Amino acid sequence: MRKPPLNSNQPVLHLDDVSLGYGDFTVLRNISLTVLPGQVVAMMGGSGSGKTTLLRAATGQLMARHGTVTLFGQNLSHTDQSGLQSLRQRMGVLFQQGALFTDLNVFENVAFPLREHLKLSTKQLGQRVLEKLAAVGLRAAAHLKVAEISGGMARRVALARAVVLEPELVLYDEPFAGLDPISLGVTARLIRSLSDRLGCASVVITHDIAESFAIADEVYLVGQGELKAQGTPATLGASPDPYVQQFLRGDADGPVAFDYPVTPAFEAWLARTGIQ
Ligand SMILES: Nc1ncnc2c1ncn2[C@@H]1O[C@H](COP(=O)(O)OP(=O)(O)OP(=O)(O)O)[C@@H](O)[C@H]1O
């Protein structure tokens, strides 16, 4: 078992008035967010609202344009590459396009972070890998090649790999995508139990309202370039805000925009094509 954090109230991840973007495009502004040890935080918002962008800020892949991102107590804009590397060893990430190594089998994919970071005996390593594969229901798929498993199975292998080091923080980008209802429930309970059992903090980006509300301590909703709402699942469920209610009910009409916004770059591209 890992030692408990020195100060269990110190946030694992903290964003303070953060703005993020690419080139001249600001995706999100004024975002403040706190993730405490052992918490499961759900991050919701429409497609293109900036959820994956937030995750990139948390891993230090994308620097904040304004405000501060603090990971394990360290301000990322004052952290060099080697500092970032050691912070990243304390976190697991399930990427939205969670690519597995296609030349390694299922077992070796999950074993990879262990071989990189820990010196375990063959037996200890094997047991840890099989335990994590068992947690996602794929112990008996350990020997299969990546080409021999389905899309949903690949997602679960990627999940086992993200948590195999039992990190202090795991960021999951759409962990439920492509899973059948049973795997989805098992995965959600796995995320919750990692937090309860190991004190690991989890940030879960998802569109699955029922499942994330069932496991989250705190829910954040982003849209229209900002934080639209934040609270416990119960508070958000009871919110009178039409934006929140439309999102939760999935209504087509209301303040939540479905269409990607028209930009000058799109207009210029369209004019060049001569289609219109
Ligand atoms: N590397 C990039 N360069 C330029 N723009 C980008 C880049 N990545 C994302 N964007 C833009 O940033 C916005 C937010 O994208 P992001 O991937 O964070 O959305 P998301 O909320 O994760 O969406 P989804 O639910 O579809 O995964 C989008 O408008 C997207 O076009």
Ligand SMILES: [Mg+2]
């Ligand atoms: Mg995304």
